[in-house]
Amino acid sequence: MSLHPVIEEVTQRIIERSKPGRAAYLEMIARARDEGVHRPNLSCGNLAHGFAASGDDKPNIRGGKAMNIGIVTAYNDMLSAHQPYGRYPEQIKIFAREKGATAQVAGGVPAMCDGVTQGQPGMELSLFSRDVIAMATTIGLSHGMFEGAVLLGICDKIVPGLLIGALRFGHLPTILIPAGPMPSGLANKEKIRVRQLYAEGKVGREELLEAESASYHGAGTCTFFGTANSNQMMMEMMGLHMPGSSFVNPGQKLRQELTRSAVHRVTEIGWMDGDDQAQEDYRPLGECIDEKAIVNAVVGLLATGGSTNHVIHVPAIARAAGIIIDWDDMDALSKAVPLIASIYPNGSGDVNYFAAAGGMPFVIRELLGAGLAHDDIRTVYGKSLSDGAREPELDEKGQVHYAPISGKSADETMLRPAAAPFQAEGGMRLLKGNLGRATIKVSAVAQERWTIEAPARIFSAQEDVVTAFKAGELDGDAVIVVRFQGPAANGMPELHKLTPSLGVLQDRGHKIAFVTDGRMSGASGKVPAAIHVSPEAYHGGPLAKLRDGDMVRVCAHDGTLEALVDSAEWDARDNVAAPQQAAGVGRELFAMMRIHSDEAERGGSAMLASAGL
Structure with a gap:
């Protein structure tokens, strides 16, 4: 299928507009790969500090003959979405050893929950937490100890912040690893009903708390299609997750095996192998995130009715890679991209129902089949994005393999083909x-x-x-x-x-x-x-x-x-x-970010503005 002319036109104008910044960015990451701070170039004191507490992995890290993977984690056990990450670093280290590699936690980043701070003074720190996360990511990766990275994050500002920071080390092969949504709880229609009754004073706090507790009830991402789950969708549209991994619930065997496959894959896409020979399949993050991948993210956002927050986050991510996209570009894409998903709050079912109906493999197949997305992007897993239009399953040995998806949506109240969408234009x-x-x-x-x-x-x-x-x-x-x-x-x-x-x-x-x-x-x-x-x-x-x-x-x-x-x-x-x-709740400490912040259309970032990006 040939590319839709609007998709082609918008992509080309982004490429033209971005030429100076993109060229400078690619030159920067090429220098970092060839001349930057790396393990072999560290002093003996530097290196000894870096592996001093690495236990059984010390000989491999010291020898420098195998990839050492930097783990940047947004774990905390207050966020339901990030609580499952507590055990991931130990698992990742085991999975890395299976490929002769090693892994270390490069650093942790803050992860605040807008669901907790909503309507509270702390919410005024929310957007700027993305800059903090980006800076914390760069600190973690700055030690020169790593030849690859995995990013553990899901929610609102966290995935954009991780990407913005990791793109400063865009020469590293990098994969984002999700943890999945919590199982479905109280029906969304009932939750809305109780919230509105409470707003009118017709039910009390105890009834409201009971309804909210039945909605947000366990480990995993909140199940509505807000910013967190829109993040996951976009990562699949950009080819930065292992295929079909976004919406597998925590605690499942498939969830663990998808993490294993992601770690294994990082070891396969580095620039050097264990014998110091250049690998043919080098896939650095900074080349995976290009103009076409950014357009794919926006197309996915529009086709699924995703979060409005991403009209701020996508320009910020793009700027970190030397790419300029604006709201006129997004508006033009919206007029060409049909709405093919109906997920709460746009519909009644949540992301678990969306996944059961066909999920991201179906969305990718439909958008590519209609010429609405770029297939020729450098994904972390295959030859093109179309390799992501497959369903992950466990084989008889308990290992991940990918099956072709069925021809039709399993539930057309949730997912429809591009030829028969919910709306002719995007959301x-x-x-x-x-x-x-x-x-x-x-x-x-x-x-x-x-x-x-x-x-x-x-x-x-x-x-x-x-x-x-x-x-x-x-x-x-x-x-x-x-x-x-x-x-x-x-x-x-x-x-x-x-x-x-x-x-x-x-x-x-x-x-x-x-x-x-x-x-x-x-x-x-x-x-x-x-x-x-x-x-x-x-x-x-x-x-x-x-x-x-x-x-x-x-x-x-x-x-x-x-x-x-x-x-x-x-x-x-x-x-x-x-x-x-206002002051208090730490807001005064973010004064420098308010002073230097950009307008929303450029991403609302003080950090990127101050850096001249």
Whole structure:
């Protein structure tokens, strides 16, 4: 199947735009491979420190004749998604020895859970934790002890942060190893019902906690299709996971064997073998993540209705590899890519149902078959992406082998062929107008709600919206605006806490839309939400001119985000002053990141901006 012309056109303009940065990046990783800090070049003191506590692996690490794999782990046992990683380093060391290699934990990175900090002050550290994770990853890999790497991370900022950091060592062959989603719990429809009843004061905290506990109930990733599971989908679309490994539950034998196969594979794609001879199948991370792989990630995001957070994360990952992608590129792709998955919050079933219906092997096959993705990318596992359109199984010896997937979706309420999609276009749009540029996720929004014109109700904190809702002050059509929520203002927290209240207002029959220069969440749902508005209000963006009662138009059909105010009056208005930045919960320690942060469309990163990337 020939490549769709829009996919080809967008890819080519990204390649052209990125030429200077990409060339500089590839030159950097080539120098790192040939002239950088490596085990053979370390001083005796350096090397002795590096293997002093390595036990039985000491002779192999000292001899330098076999790959030493650096493990960067986001393990902690507070995050359900990352709790399974506790035993992974010991397993990885055993699997490495099976191939004559060794492995050491290069370092740990922080892993915060937006589900825990949602609506709390700590949420203001969330986006910037991605920069911290990237820097921690580079510290771990900076010792020159490693010829390959495996990255253990799943959730929201963690996978992007790991990739951004690892791309500074893009000469190393690198594979990401997932741990899988928790089994399905309370039905999502029931969870939403209880949340909205609680927002209305019709059930108490104990009933809400019981419902939430039945939803988030064990080890593994949360099962809705938010940022964490969108991360996993994108890694498969980029060929950075072993095929079909994203959505296998923790504790299964197949889960362990997929980890084994990933470790074995890393040893096969290094640049030197045990006899110091160049290997033919060298696959460095920095060459695997190229312009085509980045486009594939966005195509997968659109085709599955994935997280809005990735319109920030994908540009940041791309910049770390010398590639420039913007929201216009994503918008053009969205108009060409059909929505072929319906996973909660876009549908009723979760990622376990998605996987049972065919999962990522089905998605990859359909997108390639329709000419909507690049097959000719350098995956970590095969000749091309099409080798990822296979289902992992255990053979009679308990080892992983791959089977062709069946021709049809096992559940067309979850997955459909590209020729008969849920929607003809992808799940996200770009909005533009006198209020700036913004993202809207429409895959879960009924089309009759794609256009909302209503008076603005303006707030500077999500808590004030909840207070107004409980006081009955929002009982009518409204565009709820929460401004001063961008990276420079307060770290760009997710405002997902507002979802139940906004949902109740919409269910009462009101025309409701939400506008913010903050984030909404990977779980953005049925209320139309124009988010990531850029430039942000704190830097003088037009949201700071908006006044209560101004009519605002949010339209996903024609891509409009407009204050319907006379242009002369609009131009004459002064900006409202930003509220004082809050301290406490460590927020003051992130002041340098707020000061130097980029706009959302460039990734909202202080680190990348300061580095000139």
